[in-house]
Amino acid sequence: MKSNTTYIKSNPQVSLESILHVIKSKGLNISQVKENPLYSDLFDEFKNSLSELIDIICHERSIHELINSIAKSYNSTFYSDMKEYDTYFEAVSETYLRLFSVIKKSSGDVNNIGRVRVDTFLDKDPEVFTYTLRSYIRNNILLDLSRKLGAENTRTESDTVFFEGDESIYKVDSVKFNxxxxxxxxxxxxxxxxxxxxxxxxxxxxxxxxxxxxxxxxxxxxxxxxxxxxxxxxxxxxxxxxxxxxxxxxxxxxxxxxxxxxxxxxxxxxxxxxxxxxxxxxxxxxxxxxxxxxxxxxxxxxxxxxxxxxxxxxxxxx
Known part of the structure; x- marks a missing residue:
């Protein structure tokens, strides 16, 4: 039976795609827009639309069910108070931060080492950005989140830990947005x-x-x-x-x-x-x-x- 279901883009997705078209028309990548004061307003628009889009994707049923399953998988003493929304905000935060990180390892046939990750998303048309982002969250962010919790769920922090030179320390109670x-x-x-x-x-x-x-x-x-x-x-x-x-x-x-x-x-x-x-x-x-x-x-x-x-x-x- 033929489905009459129509996919409707969210307002943040429409806004983001429009901004990406402007960026590409200028012959720039996203990190260049971020670093150039002349484009501060454009980058602010991009950043706001991106944050809203990440939030929407992480609330989609398939993604949110994965987040919920991760939250319920680790019941160690340190994470005894972990809630679904803690893990959700961690996924949102990690997504945003890692999109602007420099790639250090090659993956697949294309070597993007040295590039800012979000710039690689613009190698394709802006209309594919949301699909790529959704796949990245599901296949990278949530998978890594699960692995890290599994590896470090018994770690506790002493009074003398200052996160100095050890950015691998991972806290599921990290709060970056709300x-x-x-x-x-x-x-x-x-x-x-x-x-x-x-x-x-x-x-x-x-x-x-x-x-x-x-x-x-x-x-x-x-x-x-x-x-x-x-x-x-x-x-x-x-x-x-x-x-x-x-x-x-x-x-x-x-x-x-x-x-x-x-x-x-x-x-x-x-x-x-x-x-x-x-x-x-x-x-x-x-x-x-x-x-x-x-x-x-x-x-x-x-x-x-x-x-x-x-x-x-x-x-x-x-």
């Missing part, structure tokens, strides 16, 4: 920040975070305090950490918190917060990798805070 939708539903940072009536709890929480993290993970403490202050923005944080004095940044967020919640931070006025160990490697990587690293650290820190004694006190007040 923190508010995937964090723990009983999240102290959000619960406290939503209500200034918890002044005593806020003071105790800030004190506990500083005492717990600043000597070994000062950047983690800074990120969590930004979350409490409702100013957590990975893009802005990366820019600040790469270009500004960390001690000034730390005292700045403390000052903002003191004004917002009427906290006493006088005992910290003379303290010097040094993150040289973390930032020495952090400043040498791309902004995309830096944002991914910040989100990994932020997500892990939020979970670490949940285990602090003050967390139980705060929960009792909610």
């Amino acid at each position: 923190r508010s939708q995937i964090e723990n539903s009983v999240d102290i940072a959000d619960q406290i920040a939503d209500s200034i009536t918890f002044k005593d709890d806020m003071q105790a929480l800030v004190d506990a975070v500083i005492a717990r993290f600043t000597s070994r993970k000062p950047v983690a403490a800074y990120i969590f305090l930004c979350t409490l202050n409702e100013t957590y923005d990975p893009r802005k944080i990366v820019t600040n950490l790469k270009s500004k004095n960390f001690n000034d940044l730390f005292h700045g967020v403390l000052k903002d918190l003191s004004f917002t919640y009427n906290l006493d931070i006088s005992c910290y006025n003379t303290m010097v917060y040094d993150a040289t160990k973390y930032l020495s490697s952090f400043r040498s990587i791309s902004d995309e990798s830096a944002r991914a690293r910040i989100d990994r650290l932020a997500s892990q820190t939020r979970k670490d805070v949940q285990r602090l004694p003050i967390a139980n006190v705060i929960r009792s007040h909610m």
Whole structure:
């Protein structure tokens, strides 16, 4: 029986294909558009359409069922809280980041070593881009995600790990796109920040975070305090950490918190917060990798805070 089913392109796909035609007509590839300030508006349009398209593909039934099956396959202690949406966001994040990575290994008959992956998608017509992307997510991203979880599902992170020189460390709780939708539903940072009536709890929480993290993970403490202050923005944080004095940044967020919640931070006025160990490697990587690293650290820190004694006190007040 003849099917009357008609495939309807999504708006992001239509927009993306139109942008790709413009890029090809200029004789450019996508990475060139990204690097040239003259085409910043064009690249922003491409980036937004691409992100929306990846989101749509990962919600398609066949792809999403694979994501769900991966999420349910590993039940180790470290991943005991892994949810379907955690894995979904990880797949989205890995797809976007790896599209802009340089290919280091040959695959098949065509040698693309040295090229940015997303540029190879333009070797074909723009109308084939979505099909190629869908196949890439299914055959590469999800397969690698499954393999990595299987290989590292028992790994735990000590307080002294800073992801220095070890980008292979993989955390399924890495969050790069939408923190508010995937964090723990009983999240102290959000619960406290939503209500200034918890002044005593806020003071105790800030004190506990500083005492717990600043000597070994000062950047983690800074990120969590930004979350409490409702100013957590990975893009802005990366820019600040790469270009500004960390001690000034730390005292700045403390000052903002003191004004917002009427906290006493006088005992910290003379303290010097040094993150040289973390930032020495952090400043040498791309902004995309830096944002991914910040989100990994932020997500892990939020979970670490949940285990602090003050967390139980705060929960009792909610």
